[in-house]
Amino acid sequence: MTKSNQSPTYHVTVLGGGSFGTAIANISALNNHQVTLWMRNEKQADDITHNRENSRYLPGLTLHDNLSPSLNLQESVRSADFVFVAVPSKAFRSVLEEAVPFLKADAKLISLTKGIEPHSFKLMSQILQEVVPNHDVGVISGPNLAKEIADDQISATVVASESPELRAQVQEMLSCQSFRVYGNPDIYGVEMAGAIKNIYAIVAGLAAALGMADNTKAAIITRSLAEMSRFAVKLGANPMTFLGLAGVGDLIVTCSSKLSRNYRVGYYIGEGLTLKQAIKKIGETAEGINTLRMVNDKAEELGVYMPLVKGLYAVIYEDMPISAIASKLMSGDLAQDVEYMTDQP
Ligand SMILES: NC(=O)C1=CN([C@@H]2O[C@H](COP(=O)(O)OP(=O)(O)OC[C@H]3O[C@@H](n4cnc5c(N)ncnc54)[C@H](OP(=O)(O)O)[C@@H]3O)[C@@H](O)[C@H]2O)C=CC1
Numbered sequence: 612m613t614k615s616n617q618s619p620t621y622h623v624t625v626l627g628g629g630s631f632g633t634a635i636a637n638i639s640a641l642n643n644h645q646v647t648l649w650m651r652n653e654k655q656a657d658d659i660t661h662n663r664e665n666s667r668y669l670p671g672l673t674l675h676d677n678l679s680p681s682l683n684l685q686e687s688v689r690s691a692d693f694v695f696v697a698v699p700s701k702a703f704r705s706v707l708e709e710a711v712p713f714l715k716a717d718a719k720l721i722s723l724t725k726g727i728e729p730h731s732f733k734l735m736s737q738i739l740q741e742v743v744p745n746h747d748v749g750v751i752s753g754p755n756l757a758k759e760i761a762d763d764q765i766s767a768t769v770v771a772s773e774s775p776e777l778r779a780q781v782q783e784m785l786s787c788q789s790f791r792v793y794g795n796p797d798i799y800g801v802e803m804a805g806a807i808k809n810i811y812a813i814v815a816g817l818a819a820a821l822g823m824a825d826n827t828k829a830a831i832i833t834r835s836l837a838e839m840s841r842f843a844v845k846l847g848a849n850p851m852t853f854l855g856l857a858g859v860g861d862l863i864v865t866c867s868s869k870l871s872r873n874y875r876v877g878y879y880i881g882e883g884l885t886l887k888q889a890i891k892k893i894g895e896t897a898e899g900i901n902t903l904r905m906v907n908d909k910a911e912e913l914g915v916y917m918p919l920v921k922g923l924y925a926v927i928y929e930d931m932p933i934s935a936i937a938s939k940l941m942s943g944d945l946a947q948d949v950e951y952m953t954d955q956p
């Protein structure tokens with residue numbers, strides 16, 4: 612994972628020492644940036660300092676010497692040019708608020724988190740805009756299983772921001788032989804896609820556990836795309852964003868891979884575990900569970916037709932048998948395939 616050309620070096624701070632925060636921090640370090648990885652767990656920081664490994668979240672990845680762990684939030688952000696936030700959505704606001712008083716005036720902040728804030732229905736960029744209104748902000752989203760990035764597998768992602776400068780800087784900062792970063796100004800669409808696809812990964816995992824055929828898999832992924840874009844467009848996203856890496860790209864990977872925690876939640880439920888047992892077995896963040904509740908309620912409020920969301924909600928929270936839901940899905944009103952074509956009657 613080497614960088615071919617010389618580019619400016621920055622002080623980059625990543626808040627959150629989980630699997631994705633660590634993977635992105637290590638790419639930045641490999642690209643010659645000075646990286647601080649902030650975490651709250653002392654044992655984990657010691658592991659990185661002495662063994663150059665985050666053995667809890669990304670065992671086997673040797674971390675570059677440009678990456679230093681820190682337990683001190685204030686010191687971590689004080690001189691950072693770019694702050695990436697990689698904690699679960701439920702902790703995003705509190706961690707950010709704690710960091711704000713110590714940020715450099717021109718620090719840029721980028722969310723790596725794929726979730727929606729409980730109760731407020733705010734996306735992470737909206738929290739950023741609210742809490743740090745005078746800073747440039749952005750998000751990263753795309754088909755990015757942390758373990759595969761750590762294994763140097765070729766991957767691509769999207770940086771979205773209203774600031775063309777931020778987009779260009781992050782593209783330059785993170786791109787290397789195994790990681791390619793594309794830009795998109797539709798921050799809301801990119802972020803909404805990353806958050807909602809977690810729901811459909813649960814659906815796909817569940818279907819896989821029940822022995823889904825390849826035709827079924829293709830139908831689930833494609834109808835998921837129709838459903839998630841319908842919802843996001845109603846809230847202001849650009850439908851074209853869903854054709855890109857943050858939309859269809861991320862949907863494909865999380866609906867197909869056992870490395871996806873959300874897919875595994877569905878798979879375990881399909882095998883007969885309760886939701887609680889499935890979450891415990893995974894032991895890491897699976898944002899789709901909370902996102903499902905929130906999107907189900909919001910769709911109801913907005914009158915958006917989301918049969919897959921409704922069906923999964925009924926299975927998980929209302930104990931509906933999967934067979935009854937599958938039958939309902941197959942007997943709904945017959946509909947058009949693609950919704951954004953203008954010449955349909
Ligand atoms: N993993 C992946 O492949 C990808 C993940 N993402 C997104 O990135 C976000 C983070 O996920 P990921 O890194 O995978 O999660 P993990 O479950 O691997 O790690 C979560 C990290 O957040 C920390 N954390 C949790 N709550 C707090 C808190 N209140 N204060 C400080 N730190 C906290 C945890 O610390 P501790 O260990 O001490 O609990 C841990 O370091 C999620 O929104 C996810 O959807 C996006 C793309 C890919």
Ligand SMILES: O=C(CO)COP(=O)(O)O
Pocket residue numbers: 725753754755756757809812861864865870871872873874896897898
């Ligand atoms: O977002 C991801 C890959 O792009 C990671 O998915 P999970 O959170 O389901 O593991």
